[in-house]
Amino acid sequence: MKTHTLESIARDFNSEVVVPILWHPPRFDRADWMWIKNVAQAGPELDGRVTDIKIGSGPHARRLNCMHRTQPRRNFTVFYRRIADTMILVLGIGSHNTNDKQYTVQWADGNKSRIVLSKTAPSGEQYLVNPIGGCFGFRTLDPVLNAERLSSSIK
Structure with a gap:
């Protein structure tokens, strides 16, 4: 299994x-x-979490981050996990549909789906994936990636 370091990710x-x-x-x-690079550079203080989609349970629930940009006749949304203060891992890209609660998203596994942020989903595996595989050999700012790291080091 590949173990990612900050250096290998940058490289x-x-x-x-x-x-x-x-x-x-x-x-x-x-x-x-x-814009995606600006999302990363802005740091975790400006991350907007999607909190009305129930994903998992316990401390790892509701950990999808979403930033959204709208321009006249154009909108673009990135769904991501924050790895470090100025580094993100892209999970999905898309745009909102009729309003800013409904999105069409292409996920990193190739699937495309519509999500409605005002509805609670009991599961959301696509939000929890690590689309680059392996594990992170350092503590990230995301508890799901940290949990993967801990479980892989126990084996």
Whole structure:
């Protein structure tokens, strides 16, 4: 199993944004790419958590982060996990539909789905995945990735 370090992530992906292989090379237009990088650089203080989707249980529940940008005639949403103060792991990209609670999202595993933020979902496996595989050999800012790290080190 591959163990990611901050150095290997910066070398193999990007020092700010980890983009799963589905989107390699990063297939975002420049405006979207710069916005994703700005989300990473802004730090955890500005992260907006999606709190009305029930994902898992206990301390690992509701850990999907969502940042949203809307421009005239254009909107773009990135769903991600925060790895470090200025580093994110992209889980999904999409846009809102009729309002800012309904989104169409392409997930890092290739699936595409609609989600409605005002409805509680009892599970959300697509939100909890580690789309780059392996485990993180350092403590991240995300408890799900940290739990994976701890469980893999126990084996």
